[in-house]
Amino acid sequence: MTLLLAxxxxxxxxxxNTPEQRNEIVVQTDVRPMTQRIPARRxxxxxxxxxxxxxxxxxxxxxxxxxxxxxxxxxxxYDASAWKFWTAGEPxxxxxxxxxxxxxxxDPASANITVSSLDFVGYCPFATPAYIxxxxxxxxxHDVSFTCAALPMTxxxxxxxxxxxFGMALDKNKTNAASGVNLSFVHPFARIKFxxxxxxxxxxxxxxSIAITGIKNNGSFSYTHSTGISAWTPSGSTTNLIVSxxxxxxxxxxxxxxxxxxxxxxxxxxxxxxDWGDTPVAHILSTTIAPxxxxxxxxxxxxxxxxxxxxxxxxxxxxxxx
Numbered sequence: 628m629t630l631l632l633a634x635x636x637x638x639x640x641x642x643x644n645t646p647e648q649r650n651e652i653v654v655q656t657d658v659r660p661m662t663q664r665i666p667a668r669r670x671x672x673x674x675x676x677x678x679x680x681x682x683x684x685x686x687x688x689x690x691x692x693x694x695x696x697x698x699x700x701x702x703x704x705y706d707a708s709a710w711k712f713w714t715a716g717e718p719x720x721x722x723x724x725x726x727x728x729x730x731x732x733x734d735p736a737s738a739n740i741t742v743s744s745l746d747f748v749g750y751c752p753f754a755t756p757a758y759i760x761x762x763x764x765x766x767x768x769h770d771v772s773f774t775c776a777a778l779p780m781t782x783x784x785x786x787x788x789x790x791x792x793f794g795m796a797l798d799k800n801k802t803n804a805a806s807g808v809n810l811s812f813v814h815p816f817a818r819i820k821f822x823x824x825x826x827x828x829x830x831x832x833x834x835x836s837i838a839i840t841g842i843k844n845n846g847s848f849s850y851t852h853s854t855g856i857s858a859w860t861p862s863g864s865t866t867n868l869i870v871s872x873x874x875x876x877x878x879x880x881x882x883x884x885x886x887x888x889x890x891x892x893x894x895x896x897x898x899x900x901x902d903w904g905d906t907p908v909a910h911i912l913s914t915t916i917a918p919x920x921x922x923x924x925x926x927x928x929x930x931x932x933x934x935x936x937x938x939x940x941x942x943x944x945x946x947x948x949x
Contacts, residue, residue: 652724654686654703654747655807656710658792658814669782669872669879672790672818673751674949679812680705682789683713683753686810687764691744691798694766695735697727698745702753726801744800749810751792759791769797769852773815775884778844782870785881790816795852814949815848815857817883817921821874824932824941832933833907836897837870846884857923861886874931887920894940898933912938924949 658673673679688698701724704713713719727733727742734740748764748771755762762773771793779785794812796804823834843861850857861884872879893915899907912933919942921927928945931938 650726650801650805652688652698652726653804653807654710654749654796655809656684656749656794656812657809658812670785670788670790670818670882672814672880672882672949673792673812679751680710682751684710685750685753686712687748687750688745689748689766690733690740690742691746692767693740695733695738695740697733698724698747703749729800744798744803747796747799747808747810749794749812751812752789756789756791758788769795771795771850771852772848774847775816775845778882778884780842780844780866780868782872782879782881788882790814790818790882793850813850813857814924815850817885817923817925817927818880818949819868819883819921819927819929820878820880821870822928822930822945823874824930827931827933830934831900831907833899834874834896834931834933835871835899837868837872837874837931838895839868840893840895841865841888841890842868842883842892843886844884846886859885859923880926883921885921885923885925888918891915891917894929894938896931896933896938898938900933900935902935914938914940916940916942 684703845863846861895913926949930941
């Protein structure tokens with residue numbers, strides 16, 4: 628699915644170009660689609676252009692293979708029916724950006740550059756989330772790196788937490804991107820959601836808390852453009868994912884640091900059902916999940932099946948590329 632981002636006027640640049648030269652910059656965005664938008668979820672994650680429309684995006688554009696910026700933190704805002712470049716602040720208003728004239732000389736304070744193509748890098752959301760630190764885009768090789776610091780691991784901590792994504796489109800000009808700069812956003816993180824099996828629901832079982840032990844919520848991420856490979860190095864001590872919410876509808880996603888587990892994960896739930904009378908009684912049930920991994924850009928669904936004697940967790944058939 629593709630949307631066109633409306634273009635805008637570059638503040639501070641010469642406006643002496645002819646109308647034929649002043650081609651507006653148009654950007655096309657996409658993100659790997661996997662799920663429909665779910666309004667009630669905890670962490671805010673993005674699986675389609677429709678979901679991106681709820682966010683402002685940040686766009687940087689560098690002169691080809693240089694550290695000199697042509698667009699510096701340009702804000703993209705979805706307004707009614709189209710993406711538009713937008714001024715900072717609220718409510719903001721539309722601005723317009725144009726392609727530089729190829730072969731002309733751009734003269735920033737630091738150096739003279741003969742204009743050729745532009746390298747575009749986009750970030751979602753516009754304001755970098757607090758858990759993302761040391762975000763770096765290497766203009767020479769187009770690698771991306773950052774540190775994840777203390778990703779919240781409770782349902783309260785992840786309430787309205789925004790997923791961080793990035794995308795790039797390199798060596799673009801008004802000729803090869805006449806129909807738009809195709810900017811694809813990728814998911815550096817993994818995500819998880821929980822479901823209660825239909826049989827458990829039919830038997831009157833409810834769950835009001837979930838805990839998974841042995842998870843790391845810190846680490847460093849690197850994306851190598853030449854190979855297209857993303858890698859994580861989790862760091863720090865392990866902690867627990869504590870969810871104080873019902874998984875009956877499976878509407879809540881939780882963002883996770885991708886990682887591989889050497890030991891089984893312990894899952895503990897507080898489940899409620901009627902033992903004898905009409906009043907539900909709380910029961911604490913635990914089980915383990917065999918060692919596995921959470922991979923970059925994948926979504927995992929853990930389905931709980933609860934009986935009076937046992938808790939089982941089904942993950943086999945509920946792993947999807949996000």
